[in-house]
Amino acid sequence: MRALSKREAREGLWMTDVPVPTPGPNDLLIRIRKSSICGTDVHIYKWDDWASKTIPVPMVVGHEYVGVVAAVGSEVRGFEIGDRVSGEGHVTCGHCRNCRAGRRHLCRNTQGVGVNRPGSFAEYLVLPAFNAFKLPDDIPDDVAAIFDPFGNAVHTALTYDLVGEDVLITGAGPIGVMAAAVARHVGARNVVITDVNDYRLDLARRMGVTRAVNVAREDLWTVARDELGMTEGFDVGLEMSGSGPAFAQMVDTMNNGGKIALLGIPSGRVDIDWNGVIFKMLTIKGIYGREMFETWYKMAALIQSGLDLRPVITHHFGIGDFQQGFDAMLGGQSGKVILDWAA
Ligand code: NAD
Ligand code: ZN
Numbered sequence: 001m002r003a004l005s006k007r008e009a010r011e012g013l014w015m016t017d018v019p020v021p022t023p024g025p026n027d028l029l030i031r032i033r034k035s036s037i038c039g040t041d042v043h044i045y046k047w048d049d050w051a052s053k054t055i056p057v058p059m060v061v062g063h064e065y066v067g068v069v070a071a072v073g074s075e076v077r078g079f080e081i082g083d084r085v086s087g088e089g090h091v092t093c094g095h096c097r098n099c100r101a102g103r104r105h106l107c108r109n110t111q112g113v114g115v116n117r118p119g120s121f122a123e124y125l126v127l128p129a130f131n132a133f134k135l136p137d138d139i140p141d142d143v144a145a146i147f148d149p150f151g152n153a154v155h156t157a158l159t160y161d162l163v164g165e166d167v168l169i170t171g172a173g174p175i176g177v178m179a180a181a182v183a184r185h186v187g188a189r190n191v192v193i194t195d196v197n198d199y200r201l202d203l204a205r206r207m208g209v210t211r212a213v214n215v216a217r218e219d220l221w222t223v224a225r226d227e228l229g230m231t232e233g234f235d236v237g238l239e240m241s242g243s244g245p246a247f248a249q250m251v252d253t254m255n256n257g258g259k260i261a262l263l264g265i266p267s268g269r270v271d272i273d274w275n276g277v278i279f280k281m282l283t284i285k286g287i288y289g290r291e292m293f294e295t296w297y298k299m300a301a302l303i304q305s306g307l308d309l310r311p312v313i314t315h316h317f318g319i320g321d322f323q324q325g326f327d328a329m330l331g332g333q334s335g336k337v338i339l340d341w342a343a
Pocket of ligand 1: 038039152170171172173174175176194195196197200215240241242243245246262263264265266287288289
């Protein structure tokens, strides 16, 4: 079958011919329809420090997808050939204390699809049936193909009660923009998003934020106070940029008792004003992946109750044109980029 692989330990990805994987007794074989490009795939493409330490070569990459069940392992219950599925990309051990307590998202032995085991930029993917999520019929393929990063947005945004709250989101990448849409949908009062990239701030405006602020040009406090009448600061902060200065600005602009969820992954240590954290009595929580599988059920329900994610999908390419898809991601002038295996 055709598969996009990290074939050599240097920048790039290559279309390769690899054997169709064989499902074990507890696995599904999934025929991929669409697979979208994650920031992680871009790190692997560029072969940065993290990627060269983490990814074995050769490796089929990709982990955001929608597909159809093509074969079912002998021990699997609850799935049939033809079921439309997406899947949780964190494959957990099942025997550590957190797994045994049902807190799979806290497994210490997590293996990543398309990172530590073969991924979804391929005609077929083998996945433990436990990780598959059967999609309701009214969820379109394009939206299902981005359920993995949507799950990061939902997990982070729903960490705290947002109803009636003033929410600051730092970073208008695809995940920040989707989190903003979730915050609006569930009843936040003001949703303010920051970035330094105007293309992305425009995307956030199309997703219905109260105010998109380019912090390279505008002062966040001035906008919040003078334009939006928020004299006391933000109630909830969702950090989705991985930028140290963005996190520091979030700490500075929170109200006393504010709550922060951190999803963005900084490239190194970050310097923030800990006195601000202490004297404001802020709560800070790190977020990794999606809750298994509560986040998945919530994602489906959010879409079924009218949340529209389509504006965040800005590019489609046939799989043969994958290079154009990666170029769009590398240029920063994109939301989600979907590669279509049927094209
Ligand atoms: P992205 O890189 O596409 O978006 C980040 C955005 O932050 C960019 O648009 C960038 O211009 C913006 N930014 C840079 N400096 C800024 C500043 N000072 N203020 C405000 N914005 C600034 O990333 P994404 O795919 O949307 O993912 C968001 C973050 O979440 C990334 O850091 C990613 O690595 C991380 N992530 C974490 C998990 C997890 O499980 N914790 C999962 C997926 C992604
Ligand atoms: Zn475990």
